[in-house]
Amino acid sequence: MMPRKIVYGTNAASQFQYPENSLVITTTTPDIYEKWLNYMGIKKYEIYDKVTPDPAIEKIQEIKEKYEGKEISAYIGLGGGSSMDVCKYLGKLTGIPKILIPTTFGTGAEMTTYAVVSFNHKKKLLQDEAFLADAAVVDPYFLPGTPFNIMRNSACDALAQASEGYDSKLANPFTKLFCKEAFEILEDGIMNEKQELLPYGAMLSGIGFGNSSTTLGHALSYVFSNEGVPHGYSLSSCTTVAHKFNKSIYYERFKQVCQKLKFEPLKLKQSLDEAADVIMPDRGHLDNNPIEVTKQDIVNCLDEIINKNPMQ
Ligand SMILES: [Zn+2]
DSSP: OOOSEEEESTTHHHHSOOOTTEEEEEESOHHHHHHHHHHHTOOSEEEEEEEOSSOBHHHHHHHHHHTTTSOOOEEEEEESHHHHHHHHHHHHHHOOOEEEEESSOSSOGGGOSEEEEEETTEEEEEEOGGGSOSEEEEOGGGGGGSOHHHHHHHHHHHHHHHHHHHHOTTOOHHHHHHHHHHHHHHHHHHHTTOGGGHHHHHHHHHHHHHTSOOOHHHHHHHHHHTTTOOHHHHHHHHHHHHHHHTTOTTHHHHHHHHHHTTOOOOOOSSOHHHHHHHHTTOHHHHTTSSSOOOHHHHHHHHHHHHHSOTTO
16 A cells, blocks of 8 residues: 555655645644745645654544634645654544655655554554555655754664565565665665665655564664664664574665664663563564564563674
């Protein structure tokens, strides 16, 4: 599955015809979203700009109620993962069409049927056909201004998704085609410093892993995310170690890209045993790993991540 309409390229967002009375859903950083709105040339719209990271279900219900009776014609999710997740969930609740416009380039979330929403302060990965965008607009126009840190975290996430998705038990020749192509484009973009390739690679990665799944690398990464490490950053070590464990064809190449991006080793506050207990119930990732994973395997992987600098 992929969005009914995908528009890619510089000027894609400025040339897109936005329906009148759309509701733009974005985060509280006007310096970023205002330049986008100007560039998009969108007229006659409402804006909700209070999306925060890890959006809670209560917040989404609140937005739904706030705009009830206002005849919103479409939702426009503008921003990183959180804005798009809110937009996806709202679209499922109301049936109003959704247009997704990523501004951070890395998650590929604009392509997928996944959404991450918090219930009782716990992040949950949900999948539903109703989360799929009616249109995805990917425009690298503002990419040159992206800070290095954000760029490398996004690039690492896209690369991890592409390679984990390739190895996933749910992969098939069609999804592998997208994951393989995505990996090659992203690798070329990073190793040869052709940044302009990254949004396209991330988009293809989204189609590939969105129709298979990510696996052990992502499962390992969430205990680091829970301690405040950015998602893409934690994947640099976690996916490297996971690829080694799985004997992935992407192990060496993934590691080389992480070295090029100069990622530092990770630290963990909780004990390896505690962390492994958090990771084990994550069946959505672990059941799709190409090799079966025991708790001891997880402890060993974490030990390698923390104590043996896997990027060396
Ligand atoms: Zn990811």
